[in-house]
Amino acid sequence: MVTPDPSRSSLKQGLPPGTLVHIGERRDEPVTISVITYDEQHYDERCAVAPESLPDLPDGRYTTWINVNGLHETGLVKAVGDRAGLHPLTEEDIVNTRQRPKLEEYDDYLYIVTRMLRYEEGAVRSEQVSLILGPSFVISFQERAGDVFDPIRERLRLGKGRIRKEGADYLTYTLLDAVVDGYFLVLEEFGDAIEGIEEEVLASADAETLQAIYAAKRELIELRRSVWPLREVVGALERGESPLIQKAMRVYLRDVYDHTFQVAETVETYRDTVAGVLDLYLSEQSRRMSEVMKVLTVIATIFIPLTFIAGVYGMNFRHMPELDHPWAYPAALVGMATVAIAMLIWFWRKRWI
Structure with a gap:
């Protein structure tokens, strides 16, 4: 029996819109x-909060940041989304981790999708x-625990900068900025x-080197795929009303937006660099093959006259006077050695070897 792959989008086939x-x-x-929850004078942080214990949203007294780590328990995600009054289609997109970075505007909230990148074990x-x-x-929804937002949490705890003086829009900016800054570390x-x-x-x-190039x-x-759509998202936020x-x-x-543009330019530069490395690999392999073929050609060329000499004196004719000479065999060997050495010297002077 084949177990369905939960990462396949085909699992949603035939289900009504909004199904999580x-x-x-x-x-x-x-x-x-x-x-x-915080403002300039107040700060409160709670972990392992149950959905039913979440504060009422929106709460005009404080700015509230709810972070959800893990999306595989769709019931819990839906409970958080319902608490915030999210549209069912938004909840559906949240649990689908194959989303392209995008921005969707609803009557009372904005839905932003981005991708957080980390470099772990030699891979992105x-x-x-x-x-x-x-x-x-x-509200931030992540696939797993661990993120690039710890410096923001520390700033909130210590009240550093202007983050505690500003509202939810500034917090959103800092989260997006942290994601983009993480791109620079990855790059x-x-x-x-x-x-x-x-x-x-x-x-x-x-x-293995070729595999590493293709992996890159x-x-x-x-x-x-992560950077270019994010440029559009940040640009839409900046130009929106x-x-x-x-x-x-x-x-x-x-x-x-400027940072995303720099990241995008760096990615394009690296693409050209990797393409150049692949060309270099192919050229190096071709050069090494040429070196091998050159050595084999030199060896074959040297053995051509030697084979000719051995072939002449290997013929089974009776009337070959050299065959009866007592020094015929040593003379043939010396002649072949002389020819081989002379050809090697000639190849060396021609800089073929």
Whole structure:
């Protein structure tokens, strides 16, 4: 019996719109919810919160940040979404981790999909992050625990900067900025990996090197799929006229847009670099093959006159006077050796070897 793959979108076939089906990697770890409420004078943080214990949304007194780690328990995700008044189609998209980065505007909230990247064990790991921006709250949905938001939590705890003085739109900006800053860290690691592959190509390229090159190309495709749509999302947030985003926030969003543009340019540069490394690998393999063929050709060329001499004196004719000479055999060997040495000297002067 074949077990259905939970990551396949075909599991939703025939189901009505708004049906929550988790599409993505199944994880054994439990879904956890954390809640942070704050303003300039107040800060409260709770972990392992049950859906029924969530604060009323929106709560105009404080800014609320609800973070959900894990999407495989669709019932819990729906409970959080219903608490915030999310549309069923939004809840459906949240549990589908194959979403393209996008921005959807509803009457009382904005739905933002982005991808968080990390470089782990020599490979780029991608994770979908969904952000809900409401009048005084932000809800973030992640596939698993662990993210790039710890510096933001620390700033909230210590009251550093202006984050505690601003509202939910500023918190959304900081979350997006943290995601994009994580791209730079990934690109730094990726750049070092490309340099290592390039050095390996020049030193001793083999089949594993070729696999590493193609793996880098696949990861760059994943990076490009994450970065280019995010540019459109941030650009739409900056140019949009949603009442949930103050005009003063647009300059910060413009800064995030500039960062996404830099990341996109770096990704394109790395794509050209990897293509160049692949060409270098193929050229190096061709050069090495040419070196081998040159050596084999030299050896074959040297043996052509030797084979001729051996063939002449290997004929079974009776009247060959050299065959009866006592020094015929040593003379033939010396002659063949002389021819071989003379040809080697000639090849060396021609710089063929």
